Amino acid sequence: MQKKILEIEDIKQLIPQRYPFLMIDRVIEACPEKVVAIKNVSMTEHFFEGHFPDLKVMPGALMIEAMAQAGIVLYKQKYQNANLLYLVSVKSRFFNPAYPGDQLRIEVLPLKMFSKMGLFKAEITVADKRIAQAEIAFGSQDAKAA
Amino acid sequence: MADLKKEILDIVGMVIEKEPSEIPLDAHLVQDVGADSMMALEILAAVEKKYHIVIPEEKLQEMTSVNKIIKMVETGKKR
Numbered sequence: 001m002q003k004k005i006l007e008i009e010d011i012k013q014l015i016p017q018r019y020p021f022l023m024i025d026r027v028i029e030a031c032p033e034k035v036v037a038i039k040n041v042s043m044t045e046h047f048f049e050g051h052f053p054d055l056k057v058m059p060g061a062l063m064i065e066a067m068a069q070a071g072i073v074l075y076k077q078k079y080q081n082a083n084l085l086y087l088v089s090v091k092s093r094f095f096n097p098a099y100p101g102d103q104l105r106i107e108v109l110p111l112k113m114f115s116k117m118g119l120f121k122a123e124i125t126v127a128d129k130r131i132a133q134a135e136i137a138f139g140s141q142d143a144k145a146a
Numbered sequence: 147m148a149d150l151k152k153e154i155l156d157i158v159g160m161v162i163e164k165e166p167s168e169i170p171l172d173a174h175l176v177q178d179v180g181a182d183s184m185m186a187l188e189i190l191a192a193v194e195k196k197y198h199i200v201i202p203e204e205k206l207q208e209m210t211s212v213n214k215i216i217k218m219v220e221t222g223k224k225r
Contacts, residue, residue, distance in 0.1 A: 088184040112191040114203045117184060119191045139184050 004030040006073070014076045015069050016084065020046045023066035024073070024106065032078040035108045037070040043100035058098040063132045064090055067122035070106045071136055079115050083141035088117070092134035102126045111135070116143040153196065154215050161188045171212045183207075193219055 006014070006027035017023070029036040041058055048056045072085055098104060104124050111119040117139040124131040155166035162169075162181045175181040181189075186209050190201050193215065199222030201209075209215050 089188070112187060112194070114187065114206065117187050119187055137184055137188060139187075143183060 003028065006030055011073065015072045017065075017069060021065070023062060023069050027070075027073055030073060030077055032074075032113070033110065035070050035074040035077065037066070037073065037106040037108075039066050039104040039106060041098055041100055041102045041104060045100070048100065056100050058102075060092070060094050060132065063094070063098065063104070063124055064092055064134060064136070066104060066106055067108065067124065067132070067134050068136055068138065070108045071118070071120045071122065071138060074108045074110060074120060075113060075118050075138070078110075078113050081115065081140050085138045085140050088137040088139050090134055090136050092132060094132045095130045096126075098124070098126060098131055104131065116140045150216055150219065151212075154193070154212055154219065157192045157196070158189055158212055158215070161185050161192065169212060171216075173212075174210050175212070176210065189215065197223060199223060 008025060011024060011027060023039055024037040025040050026038045027035060028038060043056065047059055047062060051057060051059050068087055075085065104126060106122065106124050108120050108122045111121055117137070119135070119137045122134045122136060155169060158169055158175070159166040162175070162179060162185050164179065169179055173179050175186070183206070186206055190206060190209060194201055197219050199219065201218060201222060205218060209218065
């Protein structure tokens with residue numbers, strides 16, 4: 001089966017974040033069981049100006065954001081929901097830093113996807129080196145009413 | 147049954163960050179214990195993984211107490 005690829009304009013149809021907070025550049029695999037996204041880390045990223053002036057390291061919090069955004073793409077492979085999705089809980093572990101020039105491969109797998117909320121597993125690697133892992137839960141605007 | 151009760155209490159306690167001894171078996175997890183619907187999802191996922199069962203979305207709102215979760219797992223295991 002041919003893998004579904006989403007370019008940036010397709011991604012923008014699925015997730016509401018925009019520059020400087022759009023943290024995935026391309027999706028190289030997308031189905032309800034798995035999404036693989038790519039983020040190219042460039043020296044010109046706005047956050048490198050302050051993180052840190054003398055050592056450019058991608059903030060872990062933004063890696064979580066990248067995993068969360070890939071998670072939205074995963075959710076949208078199964079459900080259409082125009083409501084905003086909120087981050088609910090994150091269990092994460094960081095193994096290695098990411099630097100300018102790195103290409104993050106963000107793989108997300110569903111643990112449980114429901115129409116108004118979900119839980120998924122995410123891993124970031126750079127050239128097969130493990131950078132970060134997380135388990136992320138999210139809910140849509142209307143989830144609390146459920 | 148005693149083991150199942152302890153295991154489920156451990157799962158619920160871990161997700162809602164309370165000691166199992168602080169969670170009465172029939173207490174309403176949202177109204178009395180301080181959980182929310184998102185925690186119920188985490189409990190559901192943990193229970194599914196541990197017991198190799200599948201709990202459908204509509205059952206989520208029925209997971210209101212530890213005893214109800216125990217019943218759900220027992221029913222799921224019999225299937």
